Amino acid sequence: MNLETPRKFHGLQQQAQQVAKHYFRPISRKYDKVEHAYPKELDLLAALLDGMNEGSPDAVGAGSASKRGAACEQRAGNKNAGNMAALLGVMELCWGDVGLLLAMPRQGLGNAAIAAVANDEQLARFAGAWAAMAITEPGCGSDSAAIRTTAVRDGDHYILNGEKIFVTSGERADAVVIWATLDKSLGRAAIKSFVVEKGTAGMTVTRLEKKLGIKASDTASISLSDCRVPAANLLGNAEIDVQKGFAGVMETFDNTRPLVAGMAVGVARAALERTRELLICAGCRFDYAKPLLTVTHAEATLYRLEAEWEAARLLTLKAAWMADNKLPNSKEASIAKAKAGRVASEVTLKCVELVGALGYGEDELLEKWARDSKILDIFEGTQQIQLLIIARRLLGKSSSELK
Numbered sequence: 001m002n003l004e005t006p007r008k009f010h011g012l013q014q015q016a017q018q019v020a021k022h023y024f025r026p027i028s029r030k031y032d033k034v035e036h037a038y039p040k041e042l043d044l045l046a047a048l049l050d051g052m053n054e055g056s057p058d059a060v061g062a063g064s065a066s067k068r069g070a071a072c073e074q075r076a077g078n079k080n081a082g083n084m085a086a087l088l089g090v091m092e093l094c095w096g097d098v099g100l101l102l103a104m105p106r107q108g109l110g111n112a113a114i115a116a117v118a119n120d121e122q123l124a125r126f127a128g129a130w131a132a133m134a135i136t137e138p139g140c141g142s143d144s145a146a147i148r149t150t151a152v153r154d155g156d157h158y159i160l161n162g163e164k165i166f167v168t169s170g171e172r173a174d175a176v177v178i179w180a181t182l183d184k185s186l187g188r189a190a191i192k193s194f195v196v197e198k199g200t201a202g203m204t205v206t207r208l209e210k211k212l213g214i215k216a217s218d219t220a221s222i223s224l225s226d227c228r229v230p231a232a233n234l235l236g237n238a239e240i241d242v243q244k245g246f247a248g249v250m251e252t253f254d255n256t257r258p259l260v261a262g263m264a265v266g267v268a269r270a271a272l273e274r275t276r277e278l279l280i281c282a283g284c285r286f287d288y289a290k291p292l293l294t295v296t297h298a299e300a301t302l303y304r305l306e307a308e309w310e311a312a313r314l315l316t317l318k319a320a321w322m323a324d325n326k327l328p329n330s331k332e333a334s335i336a337k338a339k340a341g342r343v344a345s346e347v348t349l350k351c352v353e354l355v356g357a358l359g360y361g362e363d364e365l366l367e368k369w370a371r372d373s374k375i376l377d378i379f380e381g382t383q384q385i386q387l388l389i390i391a392r393r394l395l396g397k398s399s400s401e402l403k
Helices: 007-033 041-053 068-072 082-096 098-102 109-117 120-125 184-190 247-281 297-324 330-354 366-377 383-395
Strands: 131-134 150-154 157-168 175-181 191-197 203-208 219-230
Touching (some): 007 041, 007 366, 082 098, 082 247, 098 247, 109 120, 109 131, 109 191, 131 157, 157 175, 175 219, 184 191, 191 219, 247 330, 247 366, 330 366, 330 383
Parallel strands (some): 150 175
Antiparallel strands (some): 157 219, 175 191
């Protein structure tokens, strides 16, 4: 097994690392303190990224996370394409700041959703749009199949009614990918996703959340009242396939969950590296040749955290690699998300603990990383839901058989 980063992505990683270090880190604390203020510094960065992607077969960012590219490649052997590129970029950028990455124009999870399931015409029409993704509802969190927002066909349009909460970039984005049901009586199979463009009559942002972390990113609640959406904005197949069930829209998660895992890997690495630096200043030597029983508690703890982090990183790379190679990766995507989300929370909190008062104060970013990391174990499916999905896959059980 070759676990090294493909050479063709070295330039991407270096560029992302420079952005994280010289662009994100200097403004990280500024936008943590002024929640809901849009980081205008990101406009130039987003424009540069758009320029890099224009006409390039090796596009990077959320919009490149799709199995479509892998399907088009005909060469034999391993393929490292859009999913791996997006993941490696996310890992580096979240070493800088998770909230700022989530606030980046055209890099939202809605963009990844469009890339995952849109047809060619939709990909062309929504190219350049910044898309948020709206799944969660007041009475429907982890169980996406319990969605109550309805979509009723009316000629060449659908009429959407319902409410969505915790929509990342819901106020700032150009469009929102809304999950809604065509027929509640048919359960999961009737859930479809619709691109609702900003300014569409009937879609209203009702409030912005105040949050523990990722304060640079806006998190909105959205109301849909007789919201008329063109039928051409339904992503994927409009037909309800009871046999296929929920698989259509759920394919989105196969691409986005590794990206969220990558965010967790990135912020955890930042905490580990900074903690190591501070502990070295305090006298720790970090000699890996010594048995654990002969080193300090702080050193032994950091070794364990680094091992957990490496496991999360490799699982995340595997999930993205499988997507690039057009392999079913639903189980692996959930494994990566569950492992990385839990590890990020554990690592960042333990790093705060290891360096004492330095970790708890605002002189260091460690306390911010601890707050930012928690959401990565919650959104895109909570830790508990990921474990449930993994159990279903391993045991061959359906969602109705194993709840």
